[in-house]
Amino acid sequence: MNETFTTTEDVPENELRAPARPLPFLFVVLHNDNPPLGGARYSLVGIDEITIGRGATRAASRVDEGGARRLVLRLPSSTVSRAHARLVRRKDEWLLEDLDSKNGCCVNGERVTRAPIRDGDFIEIGSVVLRYRAALPAPPGADDDVDSALRPPEASGLASLVPAVAAGLGTLVRIARLPISTLLLGETGTGKEVLARGIHALSGRPGPWVAVHCGGLTSSLVESQLFGHVKGAFTGAHRDEPGYIRSADGGTLFLDEIGDLPLPAQATLLRALQEREVVPVGGTRPTLVDVRVLAATHKSLDLLCLQGEFRSDLLARLAGYKHMLPPLRERIEDLGILIGDLLRHTNVPGAREARLSVTAGRRLLSHAWSLNIRELKQVLTVGVGLAERGVVELSHLPEGVVKAPAKLGPEKDVPSSTEELRAQLVSLLQTHRGNVTAVSRILGKSRIHIHRWMEKCGVDPNDYRG
Numbered sequence: 001m002n003e004t005f006t007t008t009e010d011v012p013e014n015e016l017r018a019p020a021r022p023l024p025f026l027f028v029v030l031h032n033d034n035p036p037l038g039g040a041r042y043s044l045v046g047i048d049e050i051t052i053g054r055g056a057t058r059a060a061s062r063v064d065e066g067g068a069r070r071l072v073l074r075l076p077s078s079t080v081s082r083a084h085a086r087l088v089r090r091k092d093e094w095l096l097e098d099l100d101s102k103n104g105c106c107v108n109g110e111r112v113t114r115a116p117i118r119d120g121d122f123i124e125i126g127s128v129v130l131r132y133r134a135a136l137p138a139p140p141g142a143d144d145d146v147d148s149a150l151r152p153p154e155a156s157g158l159a160s161l162v163p164a165v166a167a168g169l170g171t172l173v174r175i176a177r178l179p180i181s182t183l184l185l186g187e188t189g190t191g192k193e194v195l196a197r198g199i200h201a202l203s204g205r206p207g208p209w210v211a212v213h214c215g216g217l218t219s220s221l222v223e224s225q226l227f228g229h230v231k232g233a234f235t236g237a238h239r240d241e242p243g244y245i246r247s248a249d250g251g252t253l254f255l256d257e258i259g260d261l262p263l264p265a266q267a268t269l270l271r272a273l274q275e276r277e278v279v280p281v282g283g284t285r286p287t288l289v290d291v292r293v294l295a296a297t298h299k300s301l302d303l304l305c306l307q308g309e310f311r312s313d314l315l316a317r318l319a320g321y322k323h324m325l326p327p328l329r330e331r332i333e334d335l336g337i338l339i340g341d342l343l344r345h346t347n348v349p350g351a352r353e354a355r356l357s358v359t360a361g362r363r364l365l366s367h368a369w370s371l372n373i374r375e376l377k378q379v380l381t382v383g384v385g386l387a388e389r390g391v392v393e394l395s396h397l398p399e400g401v402v403k404a405p406a407k408l409g410p411e412k413d414v415p416s417s418t419e420e421l422r423a424q425l426v427s428l429l430q431t432h433r434g435n436v437t438a439v440s441r442i443l444g445k446s447r448i449h450i451h452r453w454m455e456k457c458g459v460d461p462n463d464y465r466g
C-alpha cells in the first residue's frame with residue numbers, strides 16, 4: 001500500500017486547460033415530446049444555411065452546394081414536418097424561415113414565419129427547442145458535434161453540451177485518475193456530491209467512499225470523529241472506532257460543506273493531512289493511511305480566509321485542483337440532458353415516458369433555478385407525479401416556477417468595462433444593502449461569480465450593509 005494522504009500536488013488549473021476561442025453553435029436543448037432523449041450541439045463554423053426536418057433519429061450532416069455549406073438537421077418528432085424550417089446566415093445573425101410546416105416555429109415563445117435569430121434566441125421547431133449561441137468560448141476540439149444520446153458520460157455528473165463546461169469536466173476526468181486533492185466549488189444543488197462520486201468511481205481506487213458532512217462535526221468530538229478512538233478512551237467509548245479517515249483508507253474521503261468546518265477542527269484536519277497518519281483518541285501508535293481527499297463547498301473559501309474564518313494553509317492542502325460547477329442558469333443548454341438523466345433515474349411512475357407541454361417546457365427554460373439541479377429534480381418529480389402518465393402541463397409545475405417573472409430569450413447583457421461593472425455592482429449593492437445573493441439573482445450569475453467581480457472592481461459588500 002502506498003501510505004500517503006494525496007493532497008498536496010498543486011496543479012494550476014489554467015495549465016491543464018487549452019485556450020478557448022469563441023465559436024458559433026446550434027443546440028438541441030429539449031424535446032418536449034420526448035425529454036429522455038436529452039440534447040445535442042452542432043458547430044456552425046463555416047455553415048451558411050441550416051435546414052431542419054423530421055427524421056427517424058436525431059442526426060446532422062453537412063453538404064456543400066453551389067459554394068455554400070449546409071447543415072441538415074433531422075429531429076425525431078411527430079411535431080416536426082419533413083421540411084420544417086430553414087436558417088440562412090446573414091453576417092452576424094441568421095434569418096429563420098418557416099417552410100410552411102404543420103406545427104410552425106416560435107422564437108423566444110412567439111410564433112413567427114420569418115424572423116432574425118440572434119445570440120441566445122430559443123427557436124421552437126414544433127415541440128423541439130433549439131438555441132443559437134453566436135460565440136461560446138470553445139477549446140480546441142469543441143467544434144465537433146456532440147449528441148448526448150450517442151455519447152454517455154464516463155461517470156455521473158460528467159455530461160455537458162456547453163463547450164467550456166464539457167472541457168472542464170474532461171480535465172476533471174484526467175484529474176480523477178491522479179492522486180491529487182480536489183476542491184469542488186459551486187452554488188448549492190449544482191451537483192458537487194454527484195461529481196465527487198463520479199471522480200471516486202473513475203479514480204480506480206479500490207477502497208471505500210466515505211462522505212463527511214463537515215457542518216455536523218463538533219469541535220469537542222472532532223478528533224474522535226475523524227481519527228477514531230480506542231475502547232475506554234472516554235466515557236461512552238465502549239469499543240474501538242476507526243473514525244472517518246481510517247474508514248476511507250485506500251479510497252476517497254469526501255469532505256462536504258468544508259466551509260462549515262469549525263476553526264479548531266480545521267487545525268485537527270490539517271495536522272492529519274500533513275502527517276499522513278492518524279492516532280486514534282486514547283491510542284498511542286500512529287497508523288499510516290492512504291486517502292484521496294475531495295472537498296466541496298458553496299461558500300467562497302478565499303473570502304472566508306480573508307475574514308479569518310478558514311485556514312489558508314488548509315485551503316492550500318485541499319485545493320490541489322479546483323473545479324467550479326456553474327449554476328444551472330449559466331448552462332441552460334444542458335437542461336435537456338439533465339432532465340433526461342433525472343427522468344431515467346427517478347422511480348416516479350411514468351417518468352421514462354414523460355412528455356412536457358410546450359408552455360411547461362418554456363417555463364423550465366426561463367426559470368432562474370436558484371437552487372440549481374436539486375430544484376430541477378424536485379420540480380420534475382412533482383410535475384411528472386401530478387401528470388399521472390399524461391403530459392406535464394403548466395398546472396403540474398410548482399407555483400414558484402409558474403409565477404416567477406420569466407421570459408424566454410437571450411441572457412441579460414453584462415457591462416463590458418470594469419468601470420461599468422463597478423458602477424452596476426455599487427448601485428445594486430446600495431439598493432440591496434450589500435446582499436450579494438440578491439445581486440447574483442438580478443444579474444443571473446452565481447454568488448462566487450459576483451464575489452470574483454467585486455474583487456476585480458475593488459468593491460466590498462460590507463460597505464453597503466447595515
Ligand SMILES: Nc1ncnc2c1ncn2[C@@H]1O[C@H](COP(=O)(O)OP(=O)(O)OP(=O)(O)O)[C@@H](O)[C@H]1O
Nearest residue numbers: 157187188189190191192193194298341342373374
Ligand atoms: N448531473 C446530474 N444529473 C442528474 N442529477 C443530478 C446531477 N447533479 C446533481 N443531481 C441531483 O441534484 C441534487 C443535488 O446534487 P448534489 O447533492 O450533488 O449537489 P451539491 O452541489 O453537492 O449540493 P449542496 O451544496 O447543497 O450539498 C441531487 O439530488 C442529485 O442527485
